[in-house]
Amino acid sequence: MAAEDRAGGLRSDDDAVAADADRFAADRDVWDDLAEFHGTGPGDRSDDVEAFLAGRQTLRGIERELAGDVTGKELLHLHCRFGVDTLNWARLGARVTGVDFSPEAIARAQRLAERAGLEAEFVEADAQRLPDGLAARFDLVVATYGVLSWIGDLDAWMTGAASALRPGGRLVLVDPHPVFQTVLTFDPFVADRPHGGGAPQHDAMTGTDAHADVPAEPKKSTRSPYSLGEIVRAATSAGLVVERLGEHTETEADGRHLLPQGRDGLYRFPFSNTYLPILYSLRAVRPSAPGGA
DSSP states (O other), rough: OOOOTTTSEEEEEEHHHHHHHHHEEEEEEEEHHTTTTTOOOOOGGGHHHHHHTTOOOOHHHHOOOOOOOOTTTTEEEESOOHHHHHHHHHHTTTTEEEEEEEEHHHHHHHHHHHHHHEEEEEEOOOSSOOOOOOOOEEEEEEEESOOOGGGOOHHHHHHHHHHHHHEEEEEEEEEEEEOHHHHTOOOEEEOOOOSSSOOOOOEESSSOSSOOOOOOOOOEEEEOOHHHHHHHHHHHHTTTEEEEEEEEEEOOOTTTTTTTBOOOOEEEEETTEEEEEEEEEEEEEOOOOOBBO
């Protein structure tokens, strides 16, 4: 049987599997490199390891509000990178498990947990193919800031997140808004990236958000743009019930280093006489019984 890709063509199942495997390997190679540098530069305030070890909270207000009181709850953090946010959830009282596909990031997260004296489980896995041992274990699944654009199979990701939840458990997702992700530069304003559709977009990455000058050979990476409609559809198709969907015009940090910072310390995306959304947030629940939450 042939599979239809999001660009509209047909490809064989073998071609689809090979393309997915190539994408996974290339993206993991990029993130293995980045795992060495994240949280070590002057621009990486949200990931400042020494400040974290001294007690600083790195989680932002949006995800904390959506998650609510996590004391005593089982929390799965997808795309945990080197674990600093995962361990901040632990400081708030959650019993945490972090998942990332980069073995380098997982090894660093384990070392950070030891330094911080915090209990955490870290699992190397593809978030599109979560291990069976994580199924129906968690009260909360959390994924934030730089998530779905790295995912080739949105339905598989949502199905995995839903399957990891206990009945009554909730998914908390905060990510750059699809509109913001179309923007290449703010000044001058250039928006030349697709909005939705999921077609793979290939880039050559060097450096990191906080270390643009890190010497590194350009490496191929792949992003997939999804609209809010596609994201909500995937969540509901996975059996989740969307409770809240928000679009946010201000943020405490601009990981893409595009936006002006206001006097109040927040970043906004001015457009005409208004502001365009920078982030979206979604909270969805796995129903406790068919037909109800």
